[in-house]
């Protein structure tokens with residue numbers, strides 16, 4: 587009996603387009619083979635479906651290491667020390683309004699900062715750049731495969747910003763005792779440190795998220811899923827803020843980032859990636875199964 591196997595699409599060109607670091611987590615390919623037998627007068631075509639679905643939990647690039655955990659612990663410790671200084675100062679002075687207002691300002695400005703930083707790494711720079719090169723590469727990969735952020739373990743997702751927070755807040759903890767200053771610093775640093783987690787929750791499935799997270803998203807204290815999904819559409823040059831998302835509407839309606847891009851272009855001659863054509867490799871790949879995305 588002669589059996590001819592055909593795959594409609596070759597597998598290797600698909601997998602070769604996926605960075606090595608992402609292949610294990612994304613390799614969910616539906617392979618359809620046409621089987622033709624010649625023992626009968628009429629060819630008998632059957633569909634054979636093979637699903638390759640390795641466990642995502644085995645992908646080392648998405649898992650936390652002890653180094654990641656140590657940096658996140660250090661970041662949390664410095665933020666907590668700053669917060670404690672603010673609370674202790676409030677008890678000592680009986681002045682609560684000023685540190686509370688400073689904390690609110692920290693929360694609001696952290697959202698704005700997350701948007702500006704997100705816009706910058708989305709649009710400018712290269713993987714080879716020192717310090718931020720990894721963030722730029724991660725940003726581009728996130729736009730190609732947004733759903734992987736929900737598979738990233740907690741410390742793996744937070745460790746990069748935790749390093750920055752540790753190095754920035756530790757000197758402030760040691761140098762300042764003003765509880766109003768620490769009201770601002772602790773809230774701002776907390777939101778920056780945890781904004782990758784807020785971002786991951788914005789990609790989560792509502793039924794799988796903790797009810798408190800869903801409630802905070804629904805009232806606008808954390809960036810909402812519906813707001814962030816607009817950032818990942820083809821014309822994605824909107825909704826960059828990923829703490830509360832409170833700034834997104836005003837920044838988008840005022841065309842703040844478009845104005846910044848024009849300034850950068852006319853001053854430096856550098857085009858942002860958001861001006862790329864829709865067929866750019868920067869755009870999300872939709873041929874690969876993304877059942878986990880919401």
Ligand SMILES: [Zn+2]
Pocket residue numbers: 704708725729817
């Ligand atoms: Zn982005």
Ligand SMILES: [Zn+2]
Pocket residue numbers: 728732785789814818
């Ligand atoms: Zn995203």
